[in-house]
Amino acid sequence: MKLVRFGEAGDERPGLVDREGKIRDISDAVADIAGDVLSPEGLARLAALDPSDLPLAPEGARLGAPVAGVGKMLCIGLNYADHARETGKEPPAEPVVFGKATTAICGPYDNVEIPRGSDRTDWEVELGVVIGTRAKYVDEADALSHVAGYVLVNDVSERRFQSERGGQWIKGKSHDTFAPIGPWLATADEIPDPQEMDLWLDVDGERRQTGNTRTMIFGVAHVVSYLSQFMTLEPGDIIATGTPPGVGLGMKPPTFLREGQVVRLGAEGLGEQQQTMVQA
Template structure:
């Protein structure tokens, strides 16, 4: 299944994509693509529905983030060895964990705002993993049973804030609009091997990133198991698993985003995103 949320900001409704690519309204079945709806039982209930029996959504509404009421937005850094090299950092011996604040979450085609004073705004296409079955101390062999599905994430980053201002990376990762998620949550049964997905990103038509999840240092199962040692994972938590090489920081010379630039990115089978960079609204 391809699950989604559509409609105006802060008023999104749950939906499902049918076989023809049309949106079907799920609001008569679930309140949101969130929480209990993402557990194995919730996913099974949705999978049993014939999309043709659901109301057809007219027009081309805005896509919201494909998961609602996200409790944790957890990110893994330097998870592709060639990206670590272009960043001038060592390949980590254990997963590098940082966070995006949930206020960073936005729709896949919403504008990305350049924060006041920003000089080094950057892009990162990433595979998103959405937790379905909650758990703690999850064995790696059981980890995939805790995954509800997968999505596209742009880990938008401000490199000066992240790397030059002291403290943790989080301040350069969690600004408003720095977390486009979607367009769809593709359930795990439709992604037989999350370590065999092509992911790519272009800016103004020039392709900068073109990689595969096969080259991740730590795979999805290992990441889920590892994180569960340090926190409980709950239904609807989102994990962004790292980016392949080709970010602006790694260009020679480095290249950063400017107002008016358009990012387009995607992952095979999981959909595409498009964001224009705009001035901060406030």
């Protein structure tokens, strides 16, 4: 299934995408796409619905992030060797973990704000993992059984805030709108192999990033298992798994986003996003 949330920001309704690509309203079946709805049992109930019996969403409705009530947004840094090297760092021996404030989450077509005082706002196309069942001290062999599905993420970053303002990366990762997610949540059965997915990103129509998840240093199962050794992962938590090479920081000279520019990105099986840059 492809699950979405549609409507004005803060007032989204749950939906699913039917075989014709139309959005069907499932709010009579579930209150939102969150919590127990993401469990195998919850997803099975949604899969049993007949889309033709469900009302259509309004034509042209805004899409919000496809998961509600996200408790944690965790990110893996430098998870593609070529990306690590383009930023001047060596590939890590263990996953580099940082957080992104949940207030950064927005819809896949919402505007992205360039923060006040920013001159290094950057793009990062990523595969996102949505947890479906509680995961604590899980083995790598069992890790994917805790995954409800996958989403497309733009891990927008302010590089000066991230690296030159002291402390943790979270400061450069958490401005409002720095986590566009969607357009849909593809349930795990829709993605045969999360380690075989093409990713791409364009700025103003020019290709900047092209990659495949097969080149991750630490795969999805390893990342889920690894994180579960340090904290309990709850349904609705999202993990952004890292970006392939081609970010603005790695260009020669480094090139960053400006007001009015348009970023478009996509991933195999996860659809496409588009954002216009605006000043905060």
